[in-house]
Amino acid sequence: MSKLTREELVLAANTIRCLAIDGVQAAKSGHPGLPMGMADVAVVLWLKYLKHNPLDPKWPDRDRFVLSGGHGSMLLYSLLHLAGYDLPLAELKRFRQLDSLTPGHPEVGHTPGVETTTGPLGQGIATAVGMALAERMLAARLNKAEPFQPVDHRTFVFCGDGDLMEGLSHEACSLAGHLKLDRLVLFYDSNRITIEGHTSLALADDARKRFQSYNWHVLECDGHDFDQIDRAIRRALRLTGKPVCIICHTTIGKGSPNKADTHEVHGAPLGEEEVRLTKRALGFAEDQFFQVPPRVTELFQARTASLQRQAGKWRRGFKGWQQAHPELAELWHQHMDGVLPPQLDELLPVFDPAKPVATRSASGVVLNALAKSLPQLVGGSADLAPSTMTYLKGLGDIEPGQFAGRNFHFGVREHAMAAALNGLALHGGFHVFGATFFVFLDYCRPAVRLAAIMRRPVTYVFTHDSFYVGEDGPTHEPVEQIASLRSMPGMTVIRPADPTETAAAWAVALRHTQGPTALLLTRQNMQVIDRTIYPPALNVARGAYTLWQSGAGTPDLILIGTGSEVELVLAAGKQLAGCKVRVVSMPSWELFEAQPQAYRDSVLDPACVRRLAVEAGVAFGWQRYVGCKGAMITLDAFGASAPFKDLAVRFGFTVENVLARARGLLTQ
Helix, strand or coil: CCCCCCCHHHHHHHHHHHHHHHHHHHHHCEEEEHHHHHHHHHHHHHHHHHCCCCCCCCCCCEEEEECCCHHHHHHHHHHHHHHCCCEEEEHCCCCCCCCCCCCCCCCCCCCCCCCCCCCCCCCHHHCCCCCCCHHHHHHHHHHCCCCCCCCCCEEEEEEEEHHHHCCHHHHHHHHHHHCCCCCEEEEEEECEEEECCEEEHHHCCCCHHHHHHHHCCEEEEEECHHHHHHHHHHHHHHHHCCCCEEEEEEECCCCCCCCCHHHHCCCCCCCCCHHHHHHHHHCCCCCCCCCHHHHHHHHHHHHHHHHHHHHHHHHHHHHHHHHHHHHHHHHHHHHHCCCCCCHHHHHHCCCCCCEEHHHHHHHHHHHHHHHCCCCEEEEEECHHHHHCCCCCCCCCCCCCEEECCEEEEECHHHHHHHEEEEEEEHHHHCEEEEEEHHHHHHHHHHHHHHHHCCCCCCEEEEECCCCCHHCCCHHCCCCCHHHHCCCCCCCCCEEECCCHHHHHHHHHHCCCCCCCCCECCCCEEEECCCCCCCCHHHHHHHHHHEEECCCCCCCCCEEEEECCCHHHHHHHHHHCCCCCEEEEECCCCHHCCCCCCHHHHHHHHCCCCEEEEEEECCCCCCCHHCCCCCECCCCCCCCCCCCHHHHHHCCCCCCCHHHHHHHHHHCC
């Protein structure tokens, strides 16, 4: 396209401002300040530099654009509409309305062109770090044949003061700088305003020094001077060896005569009178709404045409690359399509029933066995690989500027780890896992919740899953975490009973592509269930199954266990003479609830009302399975510091106590 004039850029930016204020005003809800303040930066980026294809939103080599301050979503919706995505103007008029394509905060998979769900501040930045990581890692694997390079794109992020106040931004930006993610460009909308007022109320950081200390390149520009914006972007694209932060000095609500540069424009409509005054100041008709001047349409159409030619050139090059390099083409297929070996179950290791193994250790054995056949399987831990057993041996590390390895070292950054995993999963090309102690789920939760909302196939390895942590005491002994995780919609929680169930759980996690999976694993050794005697561990995929029963037909008592407590209920069940006892292993409520009713009834027979559930966590939620005549052995208080065998006695997690409670039920 021909060189853009200042007048054209002004017109395009003011169009976005007017679309934003009209959308927010029509909804009587929203945040006009950010779109108005960042419109100038946005039009330069989108009309000159951002590489994407509105007619093929999933083009693999597109740049990723992340609006971390998702409250300013009308900026993104306006850009997507103008750029030619399948987002009609009618949907902008339905901003924040039921079933519209323009919800209050951007939602991936809901609105064409939205790359990630944002809203909780800081999440977009950290997710973008994962996206940038994915690009560098795929490039290291696939860009091995000249002249065509199938992976060559960038990740651009808009963030604001609120994003940078959140601790997550520190974790993520520190990690990105350490890793030298030089295809990551962050635009910091430095408008010095938050909801309560001026940022000086709570912030005295020097952003330049902060990002320099992270090992970032730092540039600055007047966010309303098109020449400065353009120069900053061009320079950012030339810089290498570090990510780039462009500090854009802007005015929130730019264009509003009475509310610009005030907190009043941050999160509320301008009001009808101020909308009219703003349009007058911007040169737009005061009595017209959702106006898109023909020249602005022409500018974006010309840019889209240019981008389509670029995408077409890539497709032609990719086709030739595939034909010339079939081995790399197959690797691309494995990564980008998530191909699993048809014999996946046969790859799972077999464990010796004579040798007890902690399920965290068994998980490590399984991971290393599977990784040999799954090049797309990558992951790491928050500085706990020796304890979570998640290191992929002999497969290399992700290091500063070196991205061919398979192991991440996230450092003591649980939240950034979880958010970066989201970015990796959203970008595509990898099945990712992240590990930490289960009690630190609370440090990961906001990003874990987003993974569930976005239905991303992230696997979490949460070890040290109960009070059996022992000597570390209540701060390290999860009690309520399992109930809270089960309460999260879209999350699949699996607490395997032994090494064989752990292997089966990994197969389930790898096959589950429509949401996250959490594996809860023990620190202490567990007996290996002999699968030549008991039902196959692959029953884990059904969530619960009958592990053992004395006598046929409807049982007199059902003992239900999860994880390490299955060993307890099995031992107790075998000592209950004179009655029919069924022992059920129930590693996953979610998988069980997904089964047909007939199967669920075959496991938890409705005719048997005497039921005892045993789990080393709070009782919350178990009532649905034990009913009004059942009982539970749970832990509804925080743990204590002592050897785990002493704690088991103290808290009643013994065969003797299970027997006593079971006999009590049988006498009712």
